[in-house]
Amino acid sequence: MLDKNALQQLNQLKSKIIESKDQGEGEVRGSQRRFGFVRLDDGRDVFLAPDDMQRVFPGDRVKITVHTDDKGKFKAELEKLLDSPLDCFTGRYVVRGQGHFVEPDLPRFNKLLFIPPSQRKKCSEGDFLYCQVAQHPFRDGKSQVKVLENIGKPSDVGVEGKYIQRKFKLPRDWPNNCSIGEDSRAEVRKDLRDTPFITIDSAETRDIDDALWAEANENGWQLNVAVADPSAFISPDSPLDLAAKQRANTVYLPGFTQTMLPNPISQGSCSLMANEDRAAIVCSVQVSHQGEISDIEFSEALIRSRAKLNYNDVHAHIHKTVDLEQACLSDLYAASQALRNYRSEHHIMMPEQADFHFKLNEQRKIESISKVERNDAHRLVEECMLAANRSAAVWLADSPSLYVCHAGLREDRYENIRAVLRKEIPDLADSDFGQLPNYIALIKASEKSESSLPLRSIFARMLQPGNISSSPLPHFGLGLESYTTFTSPLRKYSDLLVQRCIRAKLNNEELSLPDEEELAALQERIRNGRQASKQMEQWLQYQYLAQNTSDTVYDARIAHVNGGGFTVELLETGISGFVEARTIPEKLSFDADALRLFNDKQSFQLDQLVKVKTSELDDFQRKLMFLLV
Structure with missing residues (x-):
């Protein structure tokens, strides 16, 4: 039997081992695949393996131990669930063999959640549901939900509006005594x-x-x-x-x-x-x-x-x-x-x-x-x-x-902007874009420029969002x-x-x-x-587009570009979808300054006109993928 000194030494050793571990707290981020990441409070993104991703939801706050492999990459080991903000959500009823699930309509959430028999309430596959998390999967990787409302079937008239109201928690009723009186003025x-x-x-x-x-x-x-x-x-x-x-x-x-x-x-x-x-x-x-x-x-x-x-x-x-x-x-x-x-x-x-x-x-x-x-x-x-x-x-x-x-250009994109200006409008490259007169000069110069680049559109993709303030800011x-x-x-x-x-x-x-x-x-x-x-709008637009054959060719304009591909907008309907760079035969490089994808033979940039056809369309998930024609 260990004496008090030995127990104290063991506890001290245990504390030192814990203190020597690289641990941190952060938020779980999902991905398009089964794995995920934890964004730590110190800014690091730590890989979360598929098995561990089954134990958490995107948005969960967790404590992890960070392991570093031979290549210097970070991998997370889950230690503790600190907070799980996911409570109620909307989704679609799915049957897989003998299992009944809800497919949550949440960003970067690609797992099915189990609906126990007592909660199925005569639901049919494809029905739109409003659910609540009843069991979190952190302990054993198994989750359960409670069905709060069957919103309707895909064939129900106006079900999309009812669903969107419920998903975004838009107030549906007015409180009592909402009438107005006489003009006080x-x-x-x-x-x-x-x-x-x-x-x-x-x-x-x-x-x-x-x-x-x-x-x-x-x-x-x-x-x-x-x-x-x-x-x-x-x-x-x-x-x-x-x-x-x-x-x-x-x-x-x-x-x-x-x-x-x-x-x-x-x-x-x-x-x-x-x-x-x-x-x-x-x-x-x-x-x-x-x-x-x-x-x-x-x-x-x-x-x-x-x-x-x-x-x-x-x-x-x-x-x-x-x-x-x-x-x-x-x-x-x-x-x-x-x-x-x-x-x-x-x-x-x-x-x-x-x-x-x-x-x-x-x-x-x-x-x-x-x-x-x-x-x-x-x-x-x-x-x-x-x-x-x-x-x-x-x-x-x-x-x-x-x-x-409206605060204008994002400060983290200043260097991208300067890189473009050094080639296209060098006189403005060293301007302070945080000053309104300089920004006005930049926009007016970009409109008059004879550059082959769509400068105004490039700068528009680098703007901060507007907001409401109690101060008269520009x-x-x-x-x-x-x-x-x-x-x-x-x-x-x-x-x-x-x-x-x-x-x-x-x-x-x-x-x-x-x-x-x-x-x-x-x-x-x-x-x-x-x-x-x-x-x-996207939901109904994609339903509308699904009536056409997959061989239908559309005229489109490139509206956004990133390293993974570009978003196009159909000229006649305004419907937007994505063209993945990997579907284009020869590998493309991404120019983060000019916002374009290019190789020796072709280039894709903002405002460019292209022809596309659909390759993948899911109106409920609002997923529309195009292929270049």
Whole structure:
């Protein structure tokens, strides 16, 4: 029997052995194959073998021991499960022999999870499910799930919308007492019902946020932009306000719209419908003949729109193929042209992209896809909205407010950019791209360059995402010192908040704004809604494409390039898929500076036109692989 000294020595030895081990904590990352990695807190990526990957989920936080093999490569040995954030998820019912499983619809998650007999609830293979993890596999590699809801069968009408709602946890119901009361600002509103405002939107739009009017004067034009004023009816922290905050914005799903505000409000009492008295916040500015903005004023007003016009008719009127009776259209178009010319010279114009309209059949599947090009009516409205939003950012500069910011190029890509510039525009290679004037100069030079490389597209792939801030930081994407948006308060909660900021300044009132944590949560909900819309569109698009034969050839444009291949976008439908570099006969090298794949015989770069055909298509997994023709 060991005495106390011997036991103490053994414990000390054990502690020294543990301390000498290379251990760390990190997050499990999945891959397209059965193995995975652990991203340690110190930045290392450690290989996780298939057998160990069966014991964890992507996203799990684990403690590992790091082993180094003869070649200096790291391999993980699982020690402890620290946290597993995966709880509820959506997926597809799968039968493999005698086993019944759910195939989780999660990124880089390629394992099936077992459904015990008691949980099968008359589900059939292919059904879409909403499940909860009932047993984690860390102990023995075996997992189990609980089926919370059978969302529906693939043949059910509209099942895609129900599934996406559940997957992204989009709120489906409104709380009680979500109605609105009387206009809290009725007594102080300026009566502008004699001003002949008009609205210009898509023919089917019912939630009309903005109305326009312009009149020529000796200095250019007076431009008035009236914006629906739901903030006068919705009290902060009321049930309706909290519901709108939770939704963050209106999510447009094919065949279904998840509104930020209830339809009776967004499409009724607050919508700027023609020939109805409506509460509005009006931005009034003077636009010079050169397109400069001055004399910015804001007011709370009562307006009465004279007409609901659509883009196609207004475009036809501008080009004199249709005669509309609204007299302000000519002045609106002239003012918008001046604004556009000024922006083109002094700021940055975003490249225009076509929209794609889905016509759905009775099964709520895509029957046809039509390409909708932007026209002069779209540009007219865009310039008026930009002018109002730019003016709001300037006007609010000395008051608490929210701003839309864009930090420009990613700092970790500066060297890639400099490498391109040394060859193509050497005078700009040493510029500080974190300064707005230098970035504007870079974009304008890239547009004028005669380089064979698509410089503007290359730099666009190296941009940081935009965000919402409580400080008036620059918006590099537009080339502006500051920018905000208040023109879509029926659809965007951040715009409703900015509207409150405008009212607070008008009335010299105190206002409580979201803190950084609340802003981050708001932005995450906005991203979640956008991702939901994108995934449902992809799902229906891939179903639509699956109706064609695998030999159908499509014209496409290269939209993204990386070392593994490139994403292409079909010209006629906008559907995106991936071409793997390994499917191209001769090995390709990747140029991370110019974002192109090349060898001695061929080159593939951004914006290049190619012909492709499908090689693999799974609409549920939103996986579409193309082959070059």
